[in-house]
Amino acid sequence: MEKAEIIAIVVVTVIAAAELFCLFICSKLQNKSYPLCVALPVNSQDKELPQRLEYIASLIEEGSTFIGTVLLINIDGTDEQIQLCRDFCAHYHAMELTTAAELENKLRMSL
Incomplete structure:
Protein backbone atom coordinates (compact mmCIF):
# COMPACT_ATOMS: atom_id res chain seq x y z
CA MET A 1 0.00 0.00 0.00
CA GLU A 2 1.07 3.48 -0.66
CA LYS A 3 1.53 6.06 2.02
CA ALA A 4 -1.50 8.08 0.82
CA GLU A 5 -3.79 5.04 1.07
CA ILE A 6 -2.67 4.30 4.62
CA ILE A 7 -3.23 7.92 5.65
CA ALA A 8 -6.72 7.90 4.07
CA ILE A 9 -7.66 4.69 5.89
CA VAL A 10 -6.45 6.09 9.21
CA VAL A 11 -8.33 9.36 8.71
CA VAL A 12 -11.58 7.59 7.80
CA THR A 13 -11.23 5.26 10.80
CA VAL A 14 -10.69 8.18 13.19
CA ILE A 15 -13.70 10.03 11.78
CA ALA A 16 -15.91 6.93 12.11
CA ALA A 17 -14.76 6.36 15.68
CA ALA A 18 -15.48 9.99 16.58
CA GLU A 19 -18.97 9.77 15.07
CA LEU A 20 -19.76 6.58 16.98
CA PHE A 21 -18.44 8.10 20.18
CA CYS A 22 -20.63 11.17 19.78
CA LEU A 23 -23.65 9.14 18.77
CA PHE A 24 -23.61 6.79 21.74
CA ILE A 25 -21.57 8.45 24.49
CA CYS A 26 -22.20 12.16 24.06
CA SER A 27 -25.95 11.75 23.68
CA LYS A 28 -26.05 9.66 26.88
CA LEU A 29 -24.07 12.27 28.79
CA GLN A 30 -26.45 15.00 27.67
CA ASN A 31 -29.49 12.80 28.46
CA LYS A 32 -30.54 12.98 24.85
CA SER A 33 -32.36 9.89 23.81
Whole structure:
Protein backbone atom coordinates (compact mmCIF):
# COMPACT_ATOMS: atom_id res chain seq x y z
CA MET A 1 0.00 0.00 0.00
CA GLU A 2 1.07 3.48 -0.66
CA LYS A 3 1.53 6.06 2.02
CA ALA A 4 -1.50 8.08 0.82
CA GLU A 5 -3.79 5.04 1.07
CA ILE A 6 -2.67 4.30 4.62
CA ILE A 7 -3.23 7.92 5.65
CA ALA A 8 -6.72 7.90 4.07
CA ILE A 9 -7.66 4.69 5.89
CA VAL A 10 -6.45 6.09 9.21
CA VAL A 11 -8.33 9.36 8.71
CA VAL A 12 -11.58 7.59 7.80
CA THR A 13 -11.23 5.26 10.80
CA VAL A 14 -10.69 8.18 13.19
CA ILE A 15 -13.70 10.03 11.78
CA ALA A 16 -15.91 6.93 12.11
CA ALA A 17 -14.76 6.36 15.68
CA ALA A 18 -15.48 9.99 16.58
CA GLU A 19 -18.97 9.77 15.07
CA LEU A 20 -19.76 6.58 16.98
CA PHE A 21 -18.44 8.10 20.18
CA CYS A 22 -20.63 11.17 19.78
CA LEU A 23 -23.65 9.14 18.77
CA PHE A 24 -23.61 6.79 21.74
CA ILE A 25 -21.57 8.45 24.49
CA CYS A 26 -22.20 12.16 24.06
CA SER A 27 -25.95 11.75 23.68
CA LYS A 28 -26.05 9.66 26.88
CA LEU A 29 -24.07 12.27 28.79
CA GLN A 30 -26.45 15.00 27.67
CA ASN A 31 -29.49 12.80 28.46
CA LYS A 32 -30.54 12.98 24.85
CA SER A 33 -32.36 9.89 23.81
CA TYR A 34 -34.67 9.37 20.95
CA PRO A 35 -37.66 7.37 22.21
CA LEU A 36 -39.30 4.79 20.04
CA CYS A 37 -42.97 4.02 19.68
CA VAL A 38 -43.63 0.28 19.65
CA ALA A 39 -46.83 -0.99 18.02
CA LEU A 40 -48.12 -4.39 19.08
CA PRO A 41 -51.22 -5.73 17.32
CA VAL A 42 -53.68 -7.60 19.53
CA ASN A 43 -55.61 -10.28 17.66
CA SER A 44 -57.39 -13.45 18.68
CA GLN A 45 -54.88 -15.74 16.93
CA ASP A 46 -51.95 -14.49 19.03
CA LYS A 47 -51.46 -17.15 21.70
CA GLU A 48 -48.21 -15.58 22.91
CA LEU A 49 -49.58 -12.13 23.79
CA PRO A 50 -48.93 -12.50 27.55
CA GLN A 51 -45.29 -13.40 26.88
CA ARG A 52 -44.90 -10.47 24.48
CA LEU A 53 -46.36 -8.06 27.01
CA GLU A 54 -44.14 -9.43 29.79
CA TYR A 55 -41.07 -9.02 27.57
CA ILE A 56 -41.91 -5.43 26.66
CA ALA A 57 -42.69 -4.67 30.30
CA SER A 58 -39.31 -6.07 31.36
CA LEU A 59 -37.60 -3.82 28.81
CA ILE A 60 -39.47 -0.81 30.16
CA GLU A 61 -38.60 -1.67 33.77
CA GLU A 62 -34.93 -2.19 33.01
CA GLY A 63 -34.74 1.14 31.28
CA SER A 64 -32.30 -0.42 28.86
CA THR A 65 -34.19 0.60 25.76
CA PHE A 66 -35.44 3.77 24.21
CA ILE A 67 -39.08 2.70 24.29
CA GLY A 68 -41.17 5.79 24.91
CA THR A 69 -44.62 4.50 24.08
CA VAL A 70 -46.14 1.08 23.48
CA LEU A 71 -49.31 1.13 21.41
CA LEU A 72 -51.42 -1.98 21.86
CA ILE A 73 -53.63 -1.96 18.76
CA ASN A 74 -56.83 -3.95 19.21
CA ILE A 75 -57.59 -5.56 15.86
CA ASP A 76 -59.83 -8.44 16.93
CA GLY A 77 -58.63 -9.35 20.41
CA THR A 78 -60.63 -11.55 22.75
CA ASP A 79 -62.14 -10.16 25.93
CA GLU A 80 -59.40 -11.85 27.97
CA GLN A 81 -56.66 -10.32 25.81
CA ILE A 82 -58.22 -6.86 26.04
CA GLN A 83 -58.48 -7.14 29.82
CA LEU A 84 -54.84 -8.26 30.00
CA CYS A 85 -53.85 -5.24 27.90
CA ARG A 86 -55.87 -2.92 30.14
CA ASP A 87 -54.11 -4.34 33.20
CA PHE A 88 -50.70 -3.71 31.63
CA CYS A 89 -51.75 -0.21 30.58
CA ALA A 90 -52.82 0.56 34.14
CA HIS A 91 -49.48 -0.63 35.50
CA TYR A 92 -47.20 0.79 32.79
CA HIS A 93 -48.03 4.33 31.78
CA ALA A 94 -45.96 3.97 28.62
CA MET A 95 -48.54 1.49 27.28
CA GLU A 96 -51.74 2.60 25.60
CA LEU A 97 -54.59 0.46 24.27
CA THR A 98 -56.19 1.74 21.10
CA THR A 99 -58.07 0.55 18.04
CA ALA A 100 -57.01 0.88 14.42
CA ALA A 101 -59.61 3.61 13.80
CA GLU A 102 -58.53 5.58 16.87
CA LEU A 103 -54.91 5.21 15.84
CA GLU A 104 -55.64 6.67 12.44
CA ASN A 105 -57.35 9.69 14.02
CA LYS A 106 -54.49 10.21 16.49
CA LEU A 107 -51.94 10.10 13.68
CA ARG A 108 -53.93 12.59 11.60
CA MET A 109 -54.16 14.97 14.55
CA SER A 110 -50.42 14.77 15.18
CA LEU A 111 -49.52 15.90 11.64
